[in-house]
Amino acid sequence: MKNFALIGAAGYIAPKHMKAIKETGNQMVAAFDKFDSVGVMDSYFPKASFFSEFERFDRHLEKLKREGKGVDFVSVCSPNYLHDSHIRFGLRLGADVICEKPLVLNPWNMDGLELVEKETGSRVFNILQLRLHPAILALRQKVISEPANKIHDIDLTYISSRGNWYYTSWKGDESKSGGIATNIGIHFFDMLVWIFGKVKSNIVHLQTHDRASGYLELERARVRWFLSINQETLPESILAKGKTIYRSLALEGQEIEFSDGFVDLHTESYAGILMGKGFGLQEARSSVELVHDIRQQKGIGLIGDYHPFSKKPLADHPFL
Known part of the structure:
Protein backbone atom coordinates (compact mmCIF):
# COMPACT_ATOMS: atom_id res chain seq x y z
CA MET A 1 0.00 0.00 0.00
CA LYS A 2 1.38 3.40 -1.06
CA ASN A 3 0.76 6.68 0.75
CA PHE A 4 -0.60 9.57 -1.32
CA ALA A 5 -1.02 13.30 -0.73
CA LEU A 6 -3.33 15.29 -3.00
CA ILE A 7 -3.14 18.97 -3.98
CA GLY A 8 -6.37 20.54 -5.23
CA ALA A 9 -8.92 18.49 -3.30
CA ALA A 10 -11.86 20.85 -3.95
CA GLY A 11 -11.51 20.80 -7.74
CA TYR A 12 -13.71 19.09 -10.32
CA ILE A 13 -11.18 16.38 -11.19
CA ALA A 14 -10.02 15.53 -7.65
CA PRO A 15 -12.71 12.87 -6.94
CA LYS A 16 -11.48 10.83 -9.94
CA HIS A 17 -8.01 10.80 -8.39
CA MET A 18 -9.35 9.88 -4.94
CA LYS A 19 -11.34 7.05 -6.52
CA ALA A 20 -8.26 5.84 -8.41
CA ILE A 21 -6.12 5.88 -5.25
CA LYS A 22 -8.76 3.87 -3.37
CA GLU A 23 -9.49 1.39 -6.18
CA THR A 24 -5.80 0.60 -6.64
CA GLY A 25 -5.59 -0.35 -2.95
CA ASN A 26 -3.68 2.67 -1.68
CA GLN A 27 -4.15 5.34 0.98
CA MET A 28 -4.55 9.12 0.78
CA VAL A 29 -3.09 10.44 4.03
CA ALA A 30 -3.28 14.20 3.41
CA ALA A 31 -4.87 16.73 1.09
CA PHE A 32 -4.67 20.45 0.45
CA ASP A 33 -6.92 23.09 -1.07
CA LYS A 34 -7.37 26.73 -0.17
CA PHE A 35 -11.12 26.10 -0.47
CA ASP A 36 -12.63 23.86 2.19
CA SER A 37 -15.59 22.40 0.27
CA VAL A 38 -14.05 18.95 0.34
CA GLY A 39 -16.79 16.78 1.84
CA VAL A 40 -16.23 14.38 -1.06
CA MET A 41 -13.23 13.10 0.93
CA ASP A 42 -15.68 11.33 3.25
CA SER A 43 -16.59 8.99 0.39
CA TYR A 44 -12.98 7.88 -0.03
CA PHE A 45 -10.61 8.80 2.79
CA PRO A 46 -12.44 10.30 5.79
CA LYS A 47 -9.38 9.88 8.02
CA ALA A 48 -7.06 11.84 5.73
CA SER A 49 -5.67 15.08 7.14
CA PHE A 50 -6.88 18.20 5.33
CA PHE A 51 -5.22 21.62 5.13
CA SER A 52 -6.42 24.90 3.64
CA GLU A 53 -3.03 26.57 4.17
CA PHE A 54 -0.15 25.28 2.08
CA GLU A 55 2.44 26.03 4.76
CA ARG A 56 0.71 23.70 7.24
CA PHE A 57 0.30 21.04 4.56
CA ASP A 58 4.04 21.30 3.80
CA ARG A 59 4.94 21.07 7.49
CA HIS A 60 2.70 18.02 7.99
CA LEU A 61 4.24 16.12 5.09
CA GLU A 62 7.75 16.96 6.31
CA LYS A 63 6.80 15.63 9.75
CA LEU A 64 5.50 12.37 8.25
CA LYS A 65 8.74 12.03 6.29
CA ARG A 66 10.89 12.46 9.42
CA GLU A 67 8.77 9.84 11.20
CA GLY A 68 9.34 7.33 8.40
CA LYS A 69 5.73 7.61 7.19
CA GLY A 70 6.32 9.93 4.25
CA VAL A 71 4.18 9.95 1.12
CA ASP A 72 5.19 7.90 -1.90
CA PHE A 73 3.14 9.93 -4.37
CA VAL A 74 1.76 13.47 -4.65
CA SER A 75 -1.28 13.85 -6.92
CA VAL A 76 -1.63 17.31 -8.47
CA CYS A 77 -5.15 18.50 -9.34
CA SER A 78 -4.59 22.24 -8.90
CA PRO A 79 -5.20 25.00 -11.51
CA ASN A 80 -3.04 24.62 -14.63
CA TYR A 81 -0.64 27.49 -13.92
CA LEU A 82 0.27 26.00 -10.51
CA HIS A 83 1.16 22.53 -11.81
CA ASP A 84 4.83 23.31 -12.34
CA SER A 85 5.29 24.60 -8.78
CA HIS A 86 3.31 21.77 -7.18
CA ILE A 87 5.16 19.11 -9.17
CA ARG A 88 8.48 20.56 -7.98
CA PHE A 89 7.19 20.49 -4.41
CA GLY A 90 6.32 16.80 -4.68
CA LEU A 91 9.64 15.86 -6.27
CA ARG A 92 11.66 17.70 -3.63
CA LEU A 93 9.64 15.97 -0.96
CA GLY A 94 11.07 12.73 -2.32
CA ALA A 95 7.78 11.56 -3.85
CA ASP A 96 6.80 10.63 -7.37
CA VAL A 97 4.17 12.96 -8.82
CA ILE A 98 0.98 12.22 -10.77
CA CYS A 99 -0.35 15.34 -12.47
CA GLU A 100 -3.47 16.20 -14.42
CA LYS A 101 -3.37 17.66 -17.93
CA PRO A 102 -1.83 19.95 -19.00
CA LEU A 103 1.34 18.90 -17.23
CA VAL A 104 2.66 22.48 -17.55
CA LEU A 105 1.78 25.49 -19.71
CA ASN A 106 5.17 26.13 -21.35
CA PRO A 107 7.69 23.79 -23.02
CA TRP A 108 10.64 25.26 -21.06
CA ASN A 109 8.93 24.22 -17.81
CA MET A 110 9.45 20.62 -18.98
CA ASP A 111 13.20 21.21 -19.17
CA GLY A 112 13.25 22.48 -15.58
CA LEU A 113 11.27 19.50 -14.35
CA GLU A 114 13.69 17.11 -16.06
CA LEU A 115 16.50 18.68 -14.03
CA VAL A 116 14.57 18.31 -10.77
CA GLU A 117 13.84 14.66 -11.63
CA LYS A 118 17.58 14.06 -12.02
CA GLU A 119 18.38 15.92 -8.80
CA THR A 120 15.81 14.05 -6.70
CA GLY A 121 15.58 10.65 -8.40
CA SER A 122 11.77 10.95 -8.35
CA ARG A 123 9.48 10.80 -11.39
CA VAL A 124 6.67 12.86 -12.91
CA PHE A 125 3.71 11.14 -14.56
CA ASN A 126 0.93 12.76 -16.61
CA ILE A 127 -2.66 11.55 -16.83
CA LEU A 128 -3.14 10.90 -20.56
CA GLN A 129 -6.19 8.70 -20.25
CA LEU A 130 -7.26 8.80 -23.91
CA ARG A 131 -4.22 6.63 -24.66
CA LEU A 132 -5.97 3.91 -22.65
CA HIS A 133 -9.40 4.21 -24.28
CA PRO A 134 -10.27 0.99 -26.18
CA ALA A 135 -11.55 2.81 -29.30
CA ILE A 136 -8.45 5.03 -29.45
CA LEU A 137 -6.15 2.04 -28.94
CA ALA A 138 -7.91 0.25 -31.81
CA LEU A 139 -7.56 3.31 -34.07
CA ARG A 140 -3.84 3.59 -33.32
CA GLN A 141 -3.32 -0.08 -34.08
CA LYS A 142 -5.18 0.38 -37.39
CA VAL A 143 -2.98 3.32 -38.39
CA ILE A 144 0.24 1.52 -37.40
CA SER A 145 -0.72 -1.45 -39.59
CA GLU A 146 -1.29 0.73 -42.68
CA PRO A 147 1.33 1.74 -45.27
CA ALA A 148 3.55 4.55 -43.98
CA ASN A 149 2.48 6.88 -46.81
CA LYS A 150 -1.24 6.62 -45.96
CA ILE A 151 -2.54 10.12 -45.02
CA HIS A 152 -5.91 10.44 -43.28
CA ASP A 153 -8.38 13.33 -43.34
CA ILE A 154 -9.81 14.04 -39.88
CA ASP A 155 -12.38 16.39 -38.38
CA LEU A 156 -12.11 16.75 -34.59
CA THR A 157 -14.95 18.52 -32.79
CA TYR A 158 -15.24 18.97 -29.04
CA ILE A 159 -17.83 21.26 -27.45
CA SER A 160 -18.12 21.27 -23.66
CA SER A 161 -20.62 23.93 -22.60
CA ARG A 162 -19.67 26.25 -19.74
CA GLY A 163 -21.68 28.97 -18.02
CA ASN A 164 -20.62 32.55 -17.31
CA TRP A 165 -18.85 31.42 -14.11
CA TYR A 166 -16.06 30.14 -16.37
CA TYR A 167 -14.94 33.64 -17.28
CA THR A 168 -14.53 34.83 -13.69
CA SER A 169 -12.69 31.68 -12.61
CA TRP A 170 -9.01 30.97 -13.27
CA LYS A 171 -10.11 28.97 -16.32
CA GLY A 172 -11.17 32.15 -18.11
CA ASP A 173 -7.73 33.71 -17.61
CA GLU A 174 -5.44 32.56 -20.44
CA SER A 175 -2.32 33.22 -18.35
CA LYS A 176 -3.61 30.70 -15.79
CA SER A 177 -5.42 28.10 -17.90
CA GLY A 178 -3.61 28.40 -21.23
CA GLY A 179 -6.84 29.25 -23.06
CA ILE A 180 -9.42 27.06 -24.77
CA ALA A 181 -7.01 24.88 -26.77
CA THR A 182 -4.99 24.04 -23.66
CA ASN A 183 -7.73 23.80 -21.07
CA ILE A 184 -10.20 21.55 -22.91
CA GLY A 185 -8.20 20.38 -25.91
CA ILE A 186 -4.80 19.16 -24.79
CA HIS A 187 -5.82 15.51 -24.30
CA PHE A 188 -7.22 15.44 -27.87
CA PHE A 189 -4.05 16.97 -29.29
CA ASP A 190 -1.99 14.41 -27.37
CA MET A 191 -4.14 11.65 -28.82
CA LEU A 192 -3.76 12.94 -32.40
CA VAL A 193 0.03 13.26 -32.24
CA TRP A 194 0.33 9.88 -30.48
CA ILE A 195 -1.61 8.19 -33.29
CA PHE A 196 -0.70 10.18 -36.42
CA GLY A 197 2.81 11.45 -35.72
CA LYS A 198 4.70 14.70 -35.42
CA VAL A 199 3.35 18.15 -36.33
CA LYS A 200 4.43 19.40 -39.78
CA SER A 201 2.13 22.43 -40.02
CA ASN A 202 -0.02 24.26 -37.46
CA ILE A 203 -2.50 26.95 -38.57
CA VAL A 204 -5.02 28.68 -36.27
CA HIS A 205 -8.19 30.03 -37.89
CA LEU A 206 -10.07 31.28 -34.83
CA GLN A 207 -9.04 31.98 -31.26
CA THR A 208 -11.53 33.78 -29.03
CA HIS A 209 -12.72 33.66 -25.41
CA ASP A 210 -15.15 30.80 -26.13
CA ARG A 211 -13.75 28.82 -29.07
CA ALA A 212 -10.67 27.94 -31.08
CA SER A 213 -10.24 26.21 -34.41
CA GLY A 214 -7.47 25.40 -36.82
CA TYR A 215 -5.72 23.03 -39.17
CA LEU A 216 -2.94 20.57 -38.35
CA GLU A 217 -0.81 18.65 -40.77
CA LEU A 218 0.68 15.62 -39.05
CA GLU A 219 2.95 12.93 -40.49
CA ARG A 220 -0.04 10.72 -41.26
CA ALA A 221 -3.06 13.00 -41.08
CA ARG A 222 -4.62 16.29 -42.08
CA VAL A 223 -6.75 17.53 -39.18
CA ARG A 224 -9.44 20.23 -39.05
CA TRP A 225 -10.25 20.90 -35.38
CA PHE A 226 -12.84 22.92 -33.49
CA LEU A 227 -13.09 23.41 -29.71
CA SER A 228 -15.73 25.44 -27.88
CA ILE A 229 -17.28 26.12 -24.47
CA ASN A 230 -20.27 27.95 -25.98
CA GLN A 231 -23.49 25.93 -25.92
CA GLU A 232 -24.76 27.82 -28.96
CA THR A 233 -22.11 26.11 -31.11
CA LEU A 234 -23.62 22.65 -30.43
CA PRO A 235 -25.26 20.88 -33.39
CA GLU A 236 -29.06 21.23 -33.50
CA SER A 237 -29.46 17.46 -33.07
CA ILE A 238 -27.50 17.59 -29.79
CA LEU A 239 -29.40 20.64 -28.50
CA ALA A 240 -32.70 18.90 -29.28
CA LEU A 265 -9.61 5.52 -17.14
CA HIS A 266 -8.10 7.41 -14.20
CA THR A 267 -8.02 4.19 -12.21
CA GLU A 268 -6.36 2.44 -15.17
CA SER A 269 -3.85 5.30 -15.39
CA TYR A 270 -2.95 4.92 -11.71
CA ALA A 271 -2.66 1.15 -12.05
CA GLY A 272 -0.26 1.58 -14.95
CA ILE A 273 1.88 4.09 -13.05
CA LEU A 274 2.08 1.80 -10.02
CA MET A 275 3.24 -1.00 -12.37
CA GLY A 276 5.95 1.23 -13.87
CA LYS A 277 4.05 1.90 -17.11
CA GLY A 278 3.06 5.54 -16.67
CA PHE A 279 3.43 8.40 -19.16
CA GLY A 280 6.35 10.62 -18.16
CA LEU A 281 7.71 14.00 -19.23
CA GLN A 282 8.76 12.92 -22.71
CA GLU A 283 5.33 11.50 -23.50
CA ALA A 284 3.67 14.76 -22.42
CA ARG A 285 6.07 17.08 -24.25
CA SER A 286 4.59 17.03 -27.78
CA SER A 287 1.11 18.16 -26.72
CA VAL A 288 2.50 20.88 -24.42
CA GLU A 289 4.60 22.22 -27.31
CA LEU A 290 1.63 22.08 -29.69
CA VAL A 291 -0.86 23.97 -27.52
CA HIS A 292 1.81 26.53 -26.62
CA ASP A 293 2.37 27.13 -30.35
CA ILE A 294 -1.40 27.50 -30.87
CA ARG A 295 -1.58 29.99 -27.98
CA GLN A 296 1.07 32.22 -29.57
CA GLN A 297 -0.89 32.59 -32.81
CA LYS A 298 -3.66 34.96 -33.80
CA GLY A 299 -6.46 33.46 -35.87
CA ILE A 300 -6.06 34.13 -39.60
CA GLY A 301 -9.82 33.92 -40.17
CA LEU A 302 -11.74 31.57 -42.43
CA ILE A 303 -9.01 31.04 -45.00
CA GLY A 304 -7.97 27.73 -46.49
CA ASP A 305 -9.14 24.37 -45.18
CA TYR A 306 -11.05 25.25 -42.00
CA HIS A 307 -13.44 23.25 -39.83
CA PRO A 308 -17.09 23.81 -40.91
CA PHE A 309 -18.13 24.72 -37.33
CA SER A 310 -15.81 27.72 -37.59
CA LYS A 311 -18.57 29.50 -39.56
CA LYS A 312 -20.88 29.57 -36.52
CA PRO A 313 -21.62 33.16 -35.38
CA LEU A 314 -19.10 34.57 -32.92
CA ALA A 315 -20.33 35.52 -29.45
CA ASP A 316 -19.48 38.60 -27.40
CA HIS A 317 -17.56 38.12 -24.18
CA PRO A 318 -20.21 38.28 -21.40
CA PHE A 319 -18.06 40.54 -19.19
CA LEU A 320 -16.41 42.83 -21.78
Whole structure:
Protein backbone atom coordinates (compact mmCIF):
# COMPACT_ATOMS: atom_id res chain seq x y z
CA MET A 1 0.00 0.00 0.00
CA LYS A 2 1.38 3.40 -1.06
CA ASN A 3 0.76 6.68 0.75
CA PHE A 4 -0.60 9.57 -1.32
CA ALA A 5 -1.02 13.30 -0.73
CA LEU A 6 -3.33 15.29 -3.00
CA ILE A 7 -3.14 18.97 -3.98
CA GLY A 8 -6.37 20.54 -5.23
CA ALA A 9 -8.92 18.49 -3.30
CA ALA A 10 -11.86 20.85 -3.95
CA GLY A 11 -11.51 20.80 -7.74
CA TYR A 12 -13.71 19.09 -10.32
CA ILE A 13 -11.18 16.38 -11.19
CA ALA A 14 -10.02 15.53 -7.65
CA PRO A 15 -12.71 12.87 -6.94
CA LYS A 16 -11.48 10.83 -9.94
CA HIS A 17 -8.01 10.80 -8.39
CA MET A 18 -9.35 9.88 -4.94
CA LYS A 19 -11.34 7.05 -6.52
CA ALA A 20 -8.26 5.84 -8.41
CA ILE A 21 -6.12 5.88 -5.25
CA LYS A 22 -8.76 3.87 -3.37
CA GLU A 23 -9.49 1.39 -6.18
CA THR A 24 -5.80 0.60 -6.64
CA GLY A 25 -5.59 -0.35 -2.95
CA ASN A 26 -3.68 2.67 -1.68
CA GLN A 27 -4.15 5.34 0.98
CA MET A 28 -4.55 9.12 0.78
CA VAL A 29 -3.09 10.44 4.03
CA ALA A 30 -3.28 14.20 3.41
CA ALA A 31 -4.87 16.73 1.09
CA PHE A 32 -4.67 20.45 0.45
CA ASP A 33 -6.92 23.09 -1.07
CA LYS A 34 -7.37 26.73 -0.17
CA PHE A 35 -11.12 26.10 -0.47
CA ASP A 36 -12.63 23.86 2.19
CA SER A 37 -15.59 22.40 0.27
CA VAL A 38 -14.05 18.95 0.34
CA GLY A 39 -16.79 16.78 1.84
CA VAL A 40 -16.23 14.38 -1.06
CA MET A 41 -13.23 13.10 0.93
CA ASP A 42 -15.68 11.33 3.25
CA SER A 43 -16.59 8.99 0.39
CA TYR A 44 -12.98 7.88 -0.03
CA PHE A 45 -10.61 8.80 2.79
CA PRO A 46 -12.44 10.30 5.79
CA LYS A 47 -9.38 9.88 8.02
CA ALA A 48 -7.06 11.84 5.73
CA SER A 49 -5.67 15.08 7.14
CA PHE A 50 -6.88 18.20 5.33
CA PHE A 51 -5.22 21.62 5.13
CA SER A 52 -6.42 24.90 3.64
CA GLU A 53 -3.03 26.57 4.17
CA PHE A 54 -0.15 25.28 2.08
CA GLU A 55 2.44 26.03 4.76
CA ARG A 56 0.71 23.70 7.24
CA PHE A 57 0.30 21.04 4.56
CA ASP A 58 4.04 21.30 3.80
CA ARG A 59 4.94 21.07 7.49
CA HIS A 60 2.70 18.02 7.99
CA LEU A 61 4.24 16.12 5.09
CA GLU A 62 7.75 16.96 6.31
CA LYS A 63 6.80 15.63 9.75
CA LEU A 64 5.50 12.37 8.25
CA LYS A 65 8.74 12.03 6.29
CA ARG A 66 10.89 12.46 9.42
CA GLU A 67 8.77 9.84 11.20
CA GLY A 68 9.34 7.33 8.40
CA LYS A 69 5.73 7.61 7.19
CA GLY A 70 6.32 9.93 4.25
CA VAL A 71 4.18 9.95 1.12
CA ASP A 72 5.19 7.90 -1.90
CA PHE A 73 3.14 9.93 -4.37
CA VAL A 74 1.76 13.47 -4.65
CA SER A 75 -1.28 13.85 -6.92
CA VAL A 76 -1.63 17.31 -8.47
CA CYS A 77 -5.15 18.50 -9.34
CA SER A 78 -4.59 22.24 -8.90
CA PRO A 79 -5.20 25.00 -11.51
CA ASN A 80 -3.04 24.62 -14.63
CA TYR A 81 -0.64 27.49 -13.92
CA LEU A 82 0.27 26.00 -10.51
CA HIS A 83 1.16 22.53 -11.81
CA ASP A 84 4.83 23.31 -12.34
CA SER A 85 5.29 24.60 -8.78
CA HIS A 86 3.31 21.77 -7.18
CA ILE A 87 5.16 19.11 -9.17
CA ARG A 88 8.48 20.56 -7.98
CA PHE A 89 7.19 20.49 -4.41
CA GLY A 90 6.32 16.80 -4.68
CA LEU A 91 9.64 15.86 -6.27
CA ARG A 92 11.66 17.70 -3.63
CA LEU A 93 9.64 15.97 -0.96
CA GLY A 94 11.07 12.73 -2.32
CA ALA A 95 7.78 11.56 -3.85
CA ASP A 96 6.80 10.63 -7.37
CA VAL A 97 4.17 12.96 -8.82
CA ILE A 98 0.98 12.22 -10.77
CA CYS A 99 -0.35 15.34 -12.47
CA GLU A 100 -3.47 16.20 -14.42
CA LYS A 101 -3.37 17.66 -17.93
CA PRO A 102 -1.83 19.95 -19.00
CA LEU A 103 1.34 18.90 -17.23
CA VAL A 104 2.66 22.48 -17.55
CA LEU A 105 1.78 25.49 -19.71
CA ASN A 106 5.17 26.13 -21.35
CA PRO A 107 7.69 23.79 -23.02
CA TRP A 108 10.64 25.26 -21.06
CA ASN A 109 8.93 24.22 -17.81
CA MET A 110 9.45 20.62 -18.98
CA ASP A 111 13.20 21.21 -19.17
CA GLY A 112 13.25 22.48 -15.58
CA LEU A 113 11.27 19.50 -14.35
CA GLU A 114 13.69 17.11 -16.06
CA LEU A 115 16.50 18.68 -14.03
CA VAL A 116 14.57 18.31 -10.77
CA GLU A 117 13.84 14.66 -11.63
CA LYS A 118 17.58 14.06 -12.02
CA GLU A 119 18.38 15.92 -8.80
CA THR A 120 15.81 14.05 -6.70
CA GLY A 121 15.58 10.65 -8.40
CA SER A 122 11.77 10.95 -8.35
CA ARG A 123 9.48 10.80 -11.39
CA VAL A 124 6.67 12.86 -12.91
CA PHE A 125 3.71 11.14 -14.56
CA ASN A 126 0.93 12.76 -16.61
CA ILE A 127 -2.66 11.55 -16.83
CA LEU A 128 -3.14 10.90 -20.56
CA GLN A 129 -6.19 8.70 -20.25
CA LEU A 130 -7.26 8.80 -23.91
CA ARG A 131 -4.22 6.63 -24.66
CA LEU A 132 -5.97 3.91 -22.65
CA HIS A 133 -9.40 4.21 -24.28
CA PRO A 134 -10.27 0.99 -26.18
CA ALA A 135 -11.55 2.81 -29.30
CA ILE A 136 -8.45 5.03 -29.45
CA LEU A 137 -6.15 2.04 -28.94
CA ALA A 138 -7.91 0.25 -31.81
CA LEU A 139 -7.56 3.31 -34.07
CA ARG A 140 -3.84 3.59 -33.32
CA GLN A 141 -3.32 -0.08 -34.08
CA LYS A 142 -5.18 0.38 -37.39
CA VAL A 143 -2.98 3.32 -38.39
CA ILE A 144 0.24 1.52 -37.40
CA SER A 145 -0.72 -1.45 -39.59
CA GLU A 146 -1.29 0.73 -42.68
CA PRO A 147 1.33 1.74 -45.27
CA ALA A 148 3.55 4.55 -43.98
CA ASN A 149 2.48 6.88 -46.81
CA LYS A 150 -1.24 6.62 -45.96
CA ILE A 151 -2.54 10.12 -45.02
CA HIS A 152 -5.91 10.44 -43.28
CA ASP A 153 -8.38 13.33 -43.34
CA ILE A 154 -9.81 14.04 -39.88
CA ASP A 155 -12.38 16.39 -38.38
CA LEU A 156 -12.11 16.75 -34.59
CA THR A 157 -14.95 18.52 -32.79
CA TYR A 158 -15.24 18.97 -29.04
CA ILE A 159 -17.83 21.26 -27.45
CA SER A 160 -18.12 21.27 -23.66
CA SER A 161 -20.62 23.93 -22.60
CA ARG A 162 -19.67 26.25 -19.74
CA GLY A 163 -21.68 28.97 -18.02
CA ASN A 164 -20.62 32.55 -17.31
CA TRP A 165 -18.85 31.42 -14.11
CA TYR A 166 -16.06 30.14 -16.37
CA TYR A 167 -14.94 33.64 -17.28
CA THR A 168 -14.53 34.83 -13.69
CA SER A 169 -12.69 31.68 -12.61
CA TRP A 170 -9.01 30.97 -13.27
CA LYS A 171 -10.11 28.97 -16.32
CA GLY A 172 -11.17 32.15 -18.11
CA ASP A 173 -7.73 33.71 -17.61
CA GLU A 174 -5.44 32.56 -20.44
CA SER A 175 -2.32 33.22 -18.35
CA LYS A 176 -3.61 30.70 -15.79
CA SER A 177 -5.42 28.10 -17.90
CA GLY A 178 -3.61 28.40 -21.23
CA GLY A 179 -6.84 29.25 -23.06
CA ILE A 180 -9.42 27.06 -24.77
CA ALA A 181 -7.01 24.88 -26.77
CA THR A 182 -4.99 24.04 -23.66
CA ASN A 183 -7.73 23.80 -21.07
CA ILE A 184 -10.20 21.55 -22.91
CA GLY A 185 -8.20 20.38 -25.91
CA ILE A 186 -4.80 19.16 -24.79
CA HIS A 187 -5.82 15.51 -24.30
CA PHE A 188 -7.22 15.44 -27.87
CA PHE A 189 -4.05 16.97 -29.29
CA ASP A 190 -1.99 14.41 -27.37
CA MET A 191 -4.14 11.65 -28.82
CA LEU A 192 -3.76 12.94 -32.40
CA VAL A 193 0.03 13.26 -32.24
CA TRP A 194 0.33 9.88 -30.48
CA ILE A 195 -1.61 8.19 -33.29
CA PHE A 196 -0.70 10.18 -36.42
CA GLY A 197 2.81 11.45 -35.72
CA LYS A 198 4.70 14.70 -35.42
CA VAL A 199 3.35 18.15 -36.33
CA LYS A 200 4.43 19.40 -39.78
CA SER A 201 2.13 22.43 -40.02
CA ASN A 202 -0.02 24.26 -37.46
CA ILE A 203 -2.50 26.95 -38.57
CA VAL A 204 -5.02 28.68 -36.27
CA HIS A 205 -8.19 30.03 -37.89
CA LEU A 206 -10.07 31.28 -34.83
CA GLN A 207 -9.04 31.98 -31.26
CA THR A 208 -11.53 33.78 -29.03
CA HIS A 209 -12.72 33.66 -25.41
CA ASP A 210 -15.15 30.80 -26.13
CA ARG A 211 -13.75 28.82 -29.07
CA ALA A 212 -10.67 27.94 -31.08
CA SER A 213 -10.24 26.21 -34.41
CA GLY A 214 -7.47 25.40 -36.82
CA TYR A 215 -5.72 23.03 -39.17
CA LEU A 216 -2.94 20.57 -38.35
CA GLU A 217 -0.81 18.65 -40.77
CA LEU A 218 0.68 15.62 -39.05
CA GLU A 219 2.95 12.93 -40.49
CA ARG A 220 -0.04 10.72 -41.26
CA ALA A 221 -3.06 13.00 -41.08
CA ARG A 222 -4.62 16.29 -42.08
CA VAL A 223 -6.75 17.53 -39.18
CA ARG A 224 -9.44 20.23 -39.05
CA TRP A 225 -10.25 20.90 -35.38
CA PHE A 226 -12.84 22.92 -33.49
CA LEU A 227 -13.09 23.41 -29.71
CA SER A 228 -15.73 25.44 -27.88
CA ILE A 229 -17.28 26.12 -24.47
CA ASN A 230 -20.27 27.95 -25.98
CA GLN A 231 -23.49 25.93 -25.92
CA GLU A 232 -24.76 27.82 -28.96
CA THR A 233 -22.11 26.11 -31.11
CA LEU A 234 -23.62 22.65 -30.43
CA PRO A 235 -25.26 20.88 -33.39
CA GLU A 236 -29.06 21.23 -33.50
CA SER A 237 -29.46 17.46 -33.07
CA ILE A 238 -27.50 17.59 -29.79
CA LEU A 239 -29.40 20.64 -28.50
CA ALA A 240 -32.70 18.90 -29.28
CA LYS A 241 -31.69 16.05 -26.96
CA GLY A 242 -30.90 18.49 -24.14
CA LYS A 243 -27.21 17.52 -24.14
CA THR A 244 -24.43 19.99 -23.39
CA ILE A 245 -21.36 18.06 -24.55
CA TYR A 246 -20.45 16.91 -28.05
CA ARG A 247 -17.39 14.85 -29.02
CA SER A 248 -16.74 13.82 -32.58
CA LEU A 249 -13.74 12.32 -34.34
CA ALA A 250 -14.47 11.72 -38.02
CA LEU A 251 -11.94 9.78 -40.10
CA GLU A 252 -12.61 10.18 -43.84
CA GLY A 253 -16.16 11.12 -42.82
CA GLN A 254 -16.57 7.95 -40.75
CA GLU A 255 -17.33 8.60 -37.09
CA ILE A 256 -15.01 7.06 -34.51
CA GLU A 257 -17.19 6.59 -31.42
CA PHE A 258 -15.40 7.19 -28.14
CA SER A 259 -17.96 9.04 -26.02
CA ASP A 260 -18.33 6.04 -23.72
CA GLY A 261 -15.61 4.19 -21.86
CA PHE A 262 -14.23 7.12 -19.86
CA VAL A 263 -15.47 6.01 -16.44
CA ASP A 264 -12.48 4.08 -15.11
CA LEU A 265 -9.61 5.52 -17.14
CA HIS A 266 -8.10 7.41 -14.20
CA THR A 267 -8.02 4.19 -12.21
CA GLU A 268 -6.36 2.44 -15.17
CA SER A 269 -3.85 5.30 -15.39
CA TYR A 270 -2.95 4.92 -11.71
CA ALA A 271 -2.66 1.15 -12.05
CA GLY A 272 -0.26 1.58 -14.95
CA ILE A 273 1.88 4.09 -13.05
CA LEU A 274 2.08 1.80 -10.02
CA MET A 275 3.24 -1.00 -12.37
CA GLY A 276 5.95 1.23 -13.87
CA LYS A 277 4.05 1.90 -17.11
CA GLY A 278 3.06 5.54 -16.67
CA PHE A 279 3.43 8.40 -19.16
CA GLY A 280 6.35 10.62 -18.16
CA LEU A 281 7.71 14.00 -19.23
CA GLN A 282 8.76 12.92 -22.71
CA GLU A 283 5.33 11.50 -23.50
CA ALA A 284 3.67 14.76 -22.42
CA ARG A 285 6.07 17.08 -24.25
CA SER A 286 4.59 17.03 -27.78
CA SER A 287 1.11 18.16 -26.72
CA VAL A 288 2.50 20.88 -24.42
CA GLU A 289 4.60 22.22 -27.31
CA LEU A 290 1.63 22.08 -29.69
CA VAL A 291 -0.86 23.97 -27.52
CA HIS A 292 1.81 26.53 -26.62
CA ASP A 293 2.37 27.13 -30.35
CA ILE A 294 -1.40 27.50 -30.87
CA ARG A 295 -1.58 29.99 -27.98
CA GLN A 296 1.07 32.22 -29.57
CA GLN A 297 -0.89 32.59 -32.81
CA LYS A 298 -3.66 34.96 -33.80
CA GLY A 299 -6.46 33.46 -35.87
CA ILE A 300 -6.06 34.13 -39.60
CA GLY A 301 -9.82 33.92 -40.17
CA LEU A 302 -11.74 31.57 -42.43
CA ILE A 303 -9.01 31.04 -45.00
CA GLY A 304 -7.97 27.73 -46.49
CA ASP A 305 -9.14 24.37 -45.18
CA TYR A 306 -11.05 25.25 -42.00
CA HIS A 307 -13.44 23.25 -39.83
CA PRO A 308 -17.09 23.81 -40.91
CA PHE A 309 -18.13 24.72 -37.33
CA SER A 310 -15.81 27.72 -37.59
CA LYS A 311 -18.57 29.50 -39.56
CA LYS A 312 -20.88 29.57 -36.52
CA PRO A 313 -21.62 33.16 -35.38
CA LEU A 314 -19.10 34.57 -32.92
CA ALA A 315 -20.33 35.52 -29.45
CA ASP A 316 -19.48 38.60 -27.40
CA HIS A 317 -17.56 38.12 -24.18
CA PRO A 318 -20.21 38.28 -21.40
CA PHE A 319 -18.06 40.54 -19.19
CA LEU A 320 -16.41 42.83 -21.78
